[in-house]
Amino acid sequence: xxxxxxxxxxxxxxxxxxxxxxxxxxxxxxxxxxxxxxxxxxxxxxxxxxxxxxxxxxxxxxxxxxxxxxxxxxx
Amino acid sequence: xxxxxxxxxxxxxxxxxxxxxxxxxxxxxxxxxxxxxxxxxxxxxxxxxxxxxxxxxxxxxxxxxxxxxxxxxxx
DNA sequence: CAACCACTATCGCAGATGTTATACTCTCCC
DNA sequence: GGGAGAGTATAACATCTGCGATAGTGGTTG
Numbered sequence: 001x002x003x004x005x006x007x008x009x010x011x012x013x014x015x016x017x018x019x020x021x022x023x024x025x026x027x028x029x030x031x032x033x034x035x036x037x038x039x040x041x042x043x044x045x046x047x048x049x050x051x052x053x054x055x056x057x058x059x060x061x062x063x064x065x066x067x068x069x070x071x072x073x074x075x
Numbered sequence: 076x077x078x079x080x081x082x083x084x085x086x087x088x089x090x091x092x093x094x095x096x097x098x099x100x101x102x103x104x105x106x107x108x109x110x111x112x113x114x115x116x117x118x119x120x121x122x123x124x125x126x127x128x129x130x131x132x133x134x135x136x137x138x139x140x141x142x143x144x145x146x147x148x149x150x
Numbered sequence: 151c152a153a154c155c156a157c158t159a160t161c162g163c164a165g166a167t168g169t170t171a172t173a174c175t176c177t178c179c180c
Numbered sequence: 181g182g183g184a185g186a187g188t189a190t191a192a193c194a195t196c197t198g199c200g201a202t203a204g205t206g207g208t209t210g
Contacts (some may be wrong), residue, residue, distance in 0.1 A: 022187060031128045033168050038189065045166055050106045050125045050196065097157065113159065120196055123167065130193050 003043035011067040013041045017063065030054045042054070084116045086142040087130070091116075094137060105129045 016026045016037075023041070027034045032051060039045045047055060052068045057068045078098045084096045091101045091112075098116070109125055122130060127143045134141045 005079070024187080031137045033189095035169075035190090036167055037175085039166085042189070044190090048125070048166055050123075050129065050197090054125065059137075066117045099157080101210055109158095110160090110199075113199055114196085117159070119160085123168090126196085 005039065006046075008046060008067070009041045009043045011038070015055070015064065015067055016041075019058075019066065030058065081119075083121060083142070085111070088116045089149045090134065090139065090142055093139065094133075106132065111140070 016023070019026070021029065023037045024034045027037045028038070030051065031054060036045070036051070038045075040047055047068070056066050056068055076117070086121075091098070091137045094101070094105065099109045102112045105112070105126065106129060111120075111126070115122055131141050131143055
């Protein structure tokens with residue numbers, strides 16, 4: 001039950017605030033549940049492959065630098 | 076350890092065959108692992124929210140009727 | 151035949167997610 | 181002050197997923 005070491009959660013939160021979204025709204029946007037976004041931000045879990053894709057896409061859509069360290073997908 | 080009741084797996088398989096994809100290729104396309112596609116087709120699990128979105132998007136991209144019973148997303 | 155090869159089926163386990171519920175912090179407004 | 185509401189933090193439990201491994205199937209080719 002230890003938190004994630006890296007600062008991904010911080011970056012998610014920054015991204016979310018840049019977009020002026022609540023955790024619930026961001027969850028809806030990404031297609032995940034509110035609890036999932038909350039867990040990311042507070043470092044309890046790291047996003048799944050698919051979730052990372054959605055986040056990357058969201059960043060690209062708003063011309064914001066990617067916050068994951070992924071290879072880039074077309075979509 | 077019982078299988079899923081509905082025929083979602085059958086529809087996934089049909090979709091995949093329409094697109095002439097292997098399980099591995101479809102997994103790559105959707106951003107999930109091969110094992111996940113395989114489990115869908117064989118009824119062991121049902122796709123997550125996010126996975127359903129990807130499937131819906133794939134259908135739309137190829138002008139094929141959606142195989143999930145979801146509300147429609149813009150992306 | 152036997153040896154490969156691509157594809158598929160299944161398993162186990164750790165970790166991520168969905169759902170539901172509770173509690174806490176603010177801000178606003180009476 | 182005190183209530184109401186939005187937003188957030190956390191929890192438990194069942195389910196889904198990723199990864200790695202193993203085994204089966206069908207085709208091709210030597």
